[in-house]
Amino acid sequence: MVPDQDKQSLPLPPDGAPDLECAICFSQFNNVFRTPKMLQCKHTFCLECLARMNIKSSEPDAIQCPLCRGVTPLPDLGLPKLENNPTILSYLPEAMQRVYSVRFNRSRGKLQVKRPCTVSNSLDVGLPTPPCASSNQAPWRRRVQELLNKPVCRTLIKVLVSLLMVLLICVLIYLLRPQE
Ligand SMILES: [Zn+2]
Ligand SMILES: [Zn+2]
Structure with missing residues (x-):
């Protein structure tokens, strides 16, 4: 194992082992949410960082490499289906050789392990910003809301x-009046 200070100063340790840390979050790769995912430009980042980037991106079907700006279209089945970096995986500890199947729910901003395991089952990676905040509200409801917000209308309704x-x-008094 290479001491930590060597890993930070050298991208490649002298024995030729790949960098086992993600270049974005500096966390060590693992076999769950920090699986080493390889982009088409051969740069590798952890799944969690790619998910966070994808959520903030205006182009949800592609990932732009933060190092070389190369664009990688995302697989049909989503971000977790990007190719793992086999070299980095092979340098991970024995117990991490089996990569967990992770699902990426972009609209809910969650990474989820498909089958329960010992680590936490889901991870929040932020929420996508909706194109228009009130667009999912029915138009008539928005109109009513706007009307209600006008002080004149509110007074009128009160009156x-x-x-x-x-x-x-x-009417009640008339109905309940003593019968003759
Ligand atoms: Zn990362
Ligand atoms: Zn790149």
């Missing part, structure tokens, strides 16, 4: 409700 109450009370 109407008061009048209705008075009318209702009058």
Whole structure:
């Protein structure tokens, strides 16, 4: 094992072993959320960092490499289906050789392990910013909301409700009057 200070100063340790840390988050790769994922430009980052980048990106179907700006289109089945870096994987400890199947739920901003395991089952990686915050609200509801926000309308509604109450009370008094 290479001491930590050597790993930071040299991208490749003298024995030719690959860098086992993600260049974005400086965390060691693992077999769950930090699986080493290789882009088409052969640069490797952890799945978690790629997921975070993808969520913030305006181009959800592709990943732009932060090192060389090369664009990698995402596989149809999503981010976790990007190719693992086999060299880095082979340098991981024995117990991490089996890579967990991870699902990426972009709309909910979650990475989830498909089968329960000893590590935490899901990881929040942030939420995508919706193109328009109120676009998923029904138009009439937005109109009503806008109307209600106007002070004039609010006063008008209050007056109407008061009048209705008075009318209702009058009707009740009329109905409950002593019969002759
Ligand atoms: Zn990372
Ligand atoms: Zn690259």
